[in-house]
Amino acid sequence: MNRIDLANLIFEKLNTHKESLKVQFQNSDSSIGYFFVDDLLPEEIAHKITQAFPQPNEMVLKKSIREDKYVAAQMNLYNPLLEEIIYAFQDKRVVEVVGEICDIKNPIPDENLYAGGISMMGNKQFLNPHLDNSHDKDRNLWRVLNLLYYVTPDWKEEYGGNLELWPNGLKEKQITIHSKFNRLAIMETHNSSLHSVSPVVFEGYRRCVSNYYFSLSPLLDSDRFHVTSFRGRPENKIVDLVLRVDTFLRMSLRKVFRKGIKENPHVYKKDK
Template sequence: MDRTEIADLIVERIKAEKSRVAQQYAASVGTIGHFVIDDLLPAELAERIYRQFPKPDAMRLKKTLREYKYIAAQMDEHDLLLEEAIYAFQDARVVELIKGICGMNSVYPDVHLYAGGISMMGNQQFLNPHLDNSHDKDRDRWRVLNLLYYVTPDWAEANGGNLELWPQGVGGKPLTIQSRFNRLAVMATHGGSWHSVSPIHANGFRCCVSNYYFSDDPLKEGDSFHVTSFRGRPEQKLRDIVLRADAALRMGIRSLFAKGIKDTTHIYKRKQ
């Protein structure tokens, strides 16, 4: 299936759930707006997408105090179905539906897949609490929505690898959104949208198709530019100190060099 055919299915499913998810987003928008749609695609197609995920050694490993996971954005190196699935979420009809659900004035998908694409997390892997970078790769538009589509069959909540939202900040209690098979999770990104992925304690890999949407304006009045900023989990006191210092250092660099001192490697560099 190509991206338009996949988008046809996504549009149909979103329309069927539009009223419910609009209420879910409206009820949470005061902290971290979010909604979920289960059974997004026919199960056979979702399983096909999962089966086309590359082996770990064909992806980039990120292993630091901040995160431990596999990622890929150079989609022409992998099965075509993965690229078609990613860009189905960038179909104008899908973007317009989600824009309306979230009550936004302007929303743009990201053809460059800046920090998007696919990700895979296995045993002992994690993503610590963090705020996403506030802007796109050129620092022209504000990052406003994170779309996460989970495709690992029979993935149990007890396995870990679940999305965690921290509405009261990292010192509060997280809200867990299970990364269950064939589920789309959409969350707002702004200066208070702390989120994480719980450590995995199971064999196998939790696989995810990721997109970000951007806007002309920030979601929250008073938001300002910030780099991706990590924190320690509540029990990680020393790690929290280190990660705060790391974020402060990188913010200091960006105050001197607006677009950083090196080009990002987490984008889709299309061949001409």
């Protein structure tokens, strides 16, 4: 299937349930607005997307004290179906209906896949609590929505690899959103949208298709530019201290080098 066929299905699903999804988003017990929808695509298609994922050694391993996961954004290196499903979420109709659900005017998809694309996490891999970078790669637009489409069949919540929201900070219990097969989860991104992915505790890979939407204006009046800002999990006090210093140093560099010292490699360079 191509991106138009896939977008037709995604739009139909979201538009059919638009009013209930609006209520879910508005009533999310959180300062981080979110909603999720299950059975986004026909199961046969979702399975084909799973099967299209590359092997871990064909992806980029991001491994540090901040995170441990496999990612890819140079989509022309992989099965074409993966590029089609990513850009289906950037179809104008899909973008508009998501904007309606989340009450965001004129959201803008990211054709460069800056920090988007596909990801995989296996046993003991994780993503520490963090705030996403506030802007796009050129620092012209504000990041406002994070779209996560999960495509691992039979992935149980107890396996880990689940989205976690920390609306009241790390001293309060997080909200866990199961990375259930064929589930689309969408969350706001702003100066307070602390989130993470719980460590995987299973011998298998959690697969995800990721997109971000941007806007000319931030979601909150209090929003300010920030780099991706990591924290340690509540039980990891020393890691938290190290990551706070790490964020401070990287923010200090950005005051001198507006776009960073080097270009972020996690983009889709379509001229390749």
